[in-house]
Amino acid sequence: MTELTEAPFGTSFARPRIGFARPALHVWALTLAVVWLVPLFLLVITPMKTTPEYQGASQWALPHHPLEIFHNLKAAWTTAGLGPGFVVSLSYGLVGAALAILCGSLGAYAITRLPVRLGFLWFILVFSGTIFPFQMYLIPLFKMYTDTGLYDTWLGMALFYTAIAIPFCLFVLRGFFATIPGEVQDAARLDGAGDFRIYWRIFLPLARGPIAVLFLFQFTWIWNDLLFGLVLSTSDGIRPIMPSLLGMQGIYASTGPPILLAGALIGSLPTLLRFLFLGRYLLRGLTLTAGKV
Numbered sequence: 221m222t223e224l225t226e227a228p229f230g231t232s233f234a235r236p237r238i239g240f241a242r243p244a245l246h247v248w249a250l251t252l253a254v255v256w257l258v259p260l261f262l263l264v265i266t267p268m269k270t271t272p273e274y275q276g277a278s279q280w281a282l283p284h285h286p287l288e289i290f291h292n293l294k295a296a297w298t299t300a301g302l303g304p305g306f307v308v309s310l311s312y313g314l315v316g317a318a319l320a321i322l323c324g325s326l327g328a329y330a331i332t333r334l335p336v337r338l339g340f341l342w343f344i345l346v347f348s349g350t351i352f353p354f355q356m357y358l359i360p361l362f363k364m365y366t367d368t369g370l371y372d373t374w375l376g377m378a379l380f381y382t383a384i385a386i387p388f389c390l391f392v393l394r395g396f397f398a399t400i401p402g403e404v405q406d407a408a409r410l411d412g413a414g415d416f417r418i419y420w421r422i423f424l425p426l427a428r429g430p431i432a433v434l435f436l437f438q439f440t441w442i443w444n445d446l447l448f449g450l451v452l453s454t455s456d457g458i459r460p461i462m463p464s465l466l467g468m469q470g471i472y473a474s475t476g477p478p479i480l481l482a483g484a485l486i487g488s489l490p491t492l493l494r495f496l497f498l499g500r501y502l503l504r505g506l507t508l509t510a511g512k513v
Contacts, residue, residue, distance in 0.1 A: 288478070
């Protein structure tokens with residue numbers, strides 16, 4: 221759809237009419253919101269019901285006693301080690317993501333700003349760990365953990381989650397640090413700043429956006445991990461929350477769907493809260509990362 225517009229000196233040109241695109245964009249955004257909110261609606265209202273109420277009515281029916289959610293959340297928290305799994309997953313996510321970003325940023329700064337021999341080769345060597353499927357690491361990792369005493373320990377799980385997140389952090393921050401003008405580093409050196417001070421006082425503050433994105437992504441990946449949590453841990457207080465949620469399915473018949481979905485609600489709350497409260501940092505960081513990596 222176009223219309224002719226009279227330009228100066230009698231020249232006519234076709235100007236596209238883009239008004240129709242805005243309603244279509246609104247409809248598409250509304251459709252995506254409904255698709256995302258419908259499962260969330262079921263996840264919220266189902267824990268508000270008792271098991272007989274859930275089984276005797278439609279799953280879309282509103283709960284008669286919404287405060288039942290507190291009873292179901294308490295039952296889920298104390299069933300199958302969900303409470304200890306929540307706490308330990310929180311520690312894995314915070315420690316693993318923070319240490320991975322620290323190690324990745326140090327490596328990125330060394331590769332891009334220090335006279336490191338074969339710096340790009342070191343980068344490729346570290347990043348190549350993400351090329352292969354994670355299932356390839358299971359058997360050698362399990363054997364190494366059992367031989368060294370790291371199996372089913374908090375330290376072993378934290379070390380693994382830190383190491384597995386480093387390559388992507390290195391990849392993103394290397395691309396960002398490479399775009400910072402060299403004059404910034406030269407000016408800092410003239411003021412007497414050493415390499416670590418330049419990294420800590422200049423490069424890290426400039427990378428707040430990408431660091432926020434990396435923290436969100438890595439924390440979410442660690443929180444949602446099921447495979448390695450099942451293989452490398454067995455006991456409550458060490459096993460993350462996702463394997464604990466899987467264990468709740470074994471007692472599904474005795475607890476009922478409301479308690480099971482109350483556990484799923486507990487497991488999804490940290491991710492939802494992070495994106496709700498840190499969404500603006502995520503969008504800002506994605507913009508910076510997309511333009512500079």
